[in-house]
Amino acid sequence: MRSILPILTVLTAIVALWYGAAVMLNKQWTYDQAARAGVTVTFSQVLADTMTQERPVLPAPHQVAKGLWDGFAGQKITSKKSLVLHSWITFSATMAGFALGTLAGIVLAVGIVHSRAMDMSVMPWAIASQTIPILAIAPMVIVVLASLGIKGLIPKAIIAAYLSFFPVLVGMVKGLRAPDGMQLDLLRTYNASGSQAFWKLRLPSSMPYLFASLKVGVAAALVGTIVAELPAGASQGLGARLLSGSYYGQTIQIWSALFAAAILAAVLVLIVGVIERVVLKRMGMAK
Amino acid sequence: MKDDVKAPVIFAKDLNLVFETNDGPVQALKDVNLSIERGDFVSFIGPSGCGKTTFLRCIAALEHPTSGTLKVNSIPPDEARKARSYGYVFQAAGLYPWRTIAGNVKLPLEIMGYSKAEQEERVRKVLSLVDLEGFAKKFPWQLSGGMQQRASIARALAFDADILLMDEPFGALDEIVRDRLNEELLKLWARTGKTIGFVTHSIPEAVYLSTKIVVMSPRPGRITDVIESTLPKERPLDIRDSEEFLKIAHRVREGLRAGHAYD
Structure with a gap:
């Protein structure tokens, strides 16, 4: 509870800074409007106006909060304006991609650790894959898959997987190689087989590494999904909401969607964290 | 062949081992000749780099000699x-943090395919052998360093190997704990009748424990003296103040010094 005060202090500072920035960025429009109408405005009028513009350069915090509230609670969840709907669409594709990416990362890591040939051949490609901007590759994946008749969740999930497999791969390679020479020697004195060494030593040793990379991976999967929703011309999903907001200059809508994405990311990372705590505790690895 | 009681448990003849390193070849073992009889407690003592651990690892087939003959229970x-045919205890306990003490002791039994009932029975037996009955369900981090090392000894005893190889098992522990564990180890050895190979760099530890002390020296790693202990099998801790004990310790010290004479 003692940590609540510093947290609130920082939060207040951020909100105050944000209000300040909103005033600075939005006042020009107020002055322009006043000049066009041939009236002069007082400072307090400017202040009030910058807080309530319909399309501000930077929406004020309470405007975003209201946008979020309207989006989550003020609509029927089947409505096109419902952030619950859009979040769900994005969430489902993220989860599918995350599952796919995690599976791919683990399978590749197992291969890399057990085969020198794979270590030499797969790892450079995995690294190269991450140097390509996702914005460049996402439209191509969407277009190619659409021409094959695959639309909707799967192309988005593939792009999410493309981003999220990498941290899992790197973490698992590190984790599966975590046992030191002594631990491997011990198994040799028992004449243990390779698969016994894997299931009894390498896999359990890699768990803390796996969870650390899953946290990065789940956030990456969300980014991948949102990016995939931009060029898809999708009408649903947080990415689509961002895009339509920017088409029509609806800054409040953009910021609300951004915050919805941030909240979703935070929740996802939190869930992975909780699973991590439970699993490591049951394994006796968390004190 | 195991039934041949007369044959030495460990037999080394003209054993050589050369490591190829970036700085050229290093002779880790040179012309090592040794035979260890059933039921012996053999200590290997010497400064670091003398090849004592390497020799133990050769016996365990974790290293492979470059030339010479080495037989364990009359087989390679x-x-x-x-x-x-052997249990190996490393310098660090190396318990799996995700397994309980019982789970750790069970590890070799699972790998070797013992039945569930047999596993439980053996875990119970060896944990009582090392005085850890009450700790079966504890995780390693809940135990002190000395207790962890005792658990790792239990793990090496859990299956029916008649040889116990120990590589500085108490090296990382403080002297008080080490004294107690030495005493317990002797009792354990008397009760189980195993053949023990024990690497150490402590002279009192080697003299207190062993029936045979192998003194080694470095560059190249070789045996400089083999001392048959004249101490009785029954050894209370205060035997270390006896004249007999000091005489043997002195001879070990002389052997170690001789190995260093030329550098």
């Missing part, structure tokens, strides 16, 4: 390893 070490 690799076959002896596959026959699971």
